[in-house]
Amino acid sequence: METLLIIVSGKLYVNPDVRDKYLVGCLDVMERARATPGCLDFVLTADPLEPDRINVYERWESDAHLHRFRDTGPEPEQTAEIREAQVAKYRISSSEAP
Template sequence: MIIVSGKLYVDPEVREGYLNGCLGVIRQARSSPGCLDFVLAADPIEPGRINVYERWESDAHLQRFRGAGQEPDQLAEIRVAQVEKYRISSVESP
């Protein structure tokens, strides 16, 4: 299992519009083969922060989805990106 997690920073005044522009990508990801979860969400404390969480069955599924890429306008709005990919070998309930 692959988890992609982290945070993006955009200017606070464009965050809502940025997230609205991502709705299609979120829908596309969630309907993609191998996607177990996908969300981009406004952080409740930091005005320009967007939290990223993705969960995929495999690298292959993630890479097939990534082939579509982001819109150039969306990339231009990102000021800082701190996102990491994690390989998970087991999962258990807390």
């Protein structure tokens, strides 16, 4: 059976006046994710063009690794700040250098 790499990417929207505070509040989540077995990359960043947008990028070895981490869930305060989320999970069967 072929192993598929999992990529989660997209964007979150929060009020511009809370975006920086929101991202500071996510530092612990990013550190925990990157220390989690199976996490190959995890970052939430401020978008340079849209003041209310946060870019999401995660790369995982498998669905199982992703779900084990997701079971810890975000803090309720963080979830409440999100006005809109457009995030998707992709299953990648192969990759190559550009």
